[in-house]
Amino acid sequence: MTTGVVCAVRGPAETVVVRELAAAGHRFEVTRRCADLAELLAAGAAGLGALAVVSADLPGLDREAVAHLRGSGLRVVVVPGAPGDRLGHLGADGVLGDAHDVVAALEAALAAPADVAPDPAAPPPAARVAARLDGPADPVSAPGAPAPPPGRLVAVWGPTGAPGRTTLAVGLAAEIAAARPGAAGDAAARDTLLVDADTYGGTVAQVLGLLDEAPGVAAAARAATTGRLDVAVLATLTPVAAPGLRVLTGISRAERWPEVPGPSLDLVWAAARDLAAWTVVDTGFCLEDDEMLSYDTRAPRRNAATLSALAEADAVVVVGTGDPVGLQRLVRALGDLTEAGVGAERRVVVVNRLRASASGPRPGDAVRAALHRYAGVDHAHLVPEDRPACDGALLAGRTLTEHAPGSPARRAVQALARHVVGALTPVPVG
Numbered sequence: 001m002t003t004g005v006v007c008a009v010r011g012p013a014e015t016v017v018v019r020e021l022a023a024a025g026h027r028f029e030v031t032r033r034c035a036d037l038a039e040l041l042a043a044g045a046a047g048l049g050a051l052a053v054v055s056a057d058l059p060g061l062d063r064e065a066v067a068h069l070r071g072s073g074l075r076v077v078v079v080p081g082a083p084g085d086r087l088g089h090l091g092a093d094g095v096l097g098d099a100h101d102v103v104a105a106l107e108a109a110l111a112a113p114a115d116v117a118p119d120p121a122a123p124p125p126a127a128r129v130a131a132r133l134d135g136p137a138d139p140v141s142a143p144g145a146p147a148p149p150p151g152r153l154v155a156v157w158g159p160t161g162a163p164g165r166t167t168l169a170v171g172l173a174a175e176i177a178a179a180r181p182g183a184a185g186d187a188a189a190r191d192t193l194l195v196d197a198d199t200y201g202g203t204v205a206q207v208l209g210l211l212d213e214a215p216g217v218a219a220a221a222r223a224a225t226t227g228r229l230d231v232a233v234l235a236t237l238t239p240v241a242a243p244g245l246r247v248l249t250g251i252s253r254a255e256r257w258p259e260v261p262g263p264s265l266d267l268v269w270a271a272a273r274d275l276a277a278w279t280v281v282d283t284g285f286c287l288e289d290d291e292m293l294s295y296d297t298r299a300p301r302r303n304a305a306t307l308s309a310l311a312e313a314d315a316v317v318v319v320g321t322g323d324p325v326g327l328q329r330l331v332r333a334l335g336d337l338t339e340a341g342v343g344a345e346r347r348v349v350v351v352n353r354l355r356a357s358a359s360g361p362r363p364g365d366a367v368r369a370a371l372h373r374y375a376g377v378d379h380a381h382l383v384p385e386d387r388p389a390c391d392g393a394l395l396a397g398r399t400l401t402e403h404a405p406g407s408p409a410r411r412a413v414q415a416l417a418r419h420v421v422g423a424l425t426p427v428p429v430g
């Protein structure tokens, strides 16, 4: 069978690649020699090949472009532009050191599993923890026990209507930082990281009084896409907002959302797991896959940051509000999450702003019964309406943990944090 190859190789290597492929008989056929990235992407989108050989120094080639080619069904092999090029950040299927080896490199790329791009520079993927989030933590042994173990990642998500995603994300991160869970492992000494990945107008920096901060998440995404992001760089981008709590601030001006592309965030999560024992991510509300909404498939995707965080998270805290509208949105949102690939086993459902005035004299019983009946949710965490504590913390630019430690809202968030940490913490067997 002949496999089509689109090439965008610069310099003398192009001739070598084309000659080697011609010498391989009918195995490969060069279907297009592209002069630039636009032509390469168009050739990929037109289905002109199953493989792409691309120079790493092709102007404009970055992780998003490689992801786009892969999304068009191509396996991508990159050719270093200069000796010693670090190419792992591109997320390609292979690297071609010597153009004479192109046939072997393409065969290897074709043989690799479809959904996994070998990424030589990326840290090992964190082991997912099989946890029952609706019940007591399962005992899970640490496989291979690398030191330090990769941190856990918790995404906080909820539907439209400002249900309290940011309040809970900040609260959870602050509680985890204050408790420093991790027992005897190295994780005990590592910080907690709070990431603002809301591309509809992040407010984490403002909530924590970090008013002068440039959007750290945009800087981290830029570093990721150019191969410069590692744990040390991420540390420089994450100021310490409270003891043990680092913050990667977000896009506070909503129109800057294209600066946070999803494929770059995939690398940010990897660096976050190296930097922090726990990462808590505040996300946007929308789960629509923007590509379905646009004819321009190369256009940046506004919801990709949220979808990337949800895909990566070990647990997703799903927040709704304790009133009839909020509950109905929450029920629908749980269905949307299932469609987005976030199953019930990864969810922790929270009803925030619970109050008798909106849900009846026994509001906890009422919302739990409704969630059970309409969404099959067996356990929901409840956070009461607590204006004095939440407003006071906001006004002071401090966390609930610092500002109102004895308040009802803080105690509920603390209990939620204990539950999440307990469910995701490996318990050695024996």
Ligand SMILES: Nc1ncnc2c1ncn2[C@@H]1O[C@H](COP(=O)(O)OP(=O)(O)OP(=O)(O)O)[C@@H](O)[C@H]1O
Pocket: 158, 161, 162, 163, 164, 165, 166, 167, 168, 198, 203, 285, 352, 353, 354, 383, 384, 385, 386, 387, 390, 391, 394, 409
């Ligand atoms: N339990 C609570 N009691 C009282 N007020 C609360 C509570 N939780 C959140 N709030 C308040 O509700 C408002 C919205 O909360 P928050 O900003 O956390 O929501 P969000 O889901 O992140 O919204 P957005 O869509 O703007 O990102 C804030 O003023 C916050 O202080």
Ligand SMILES: [Mg+2]
Pocket: 165, 166, 167, 198, 203, 282
């Ligand atoms: Mg918010």
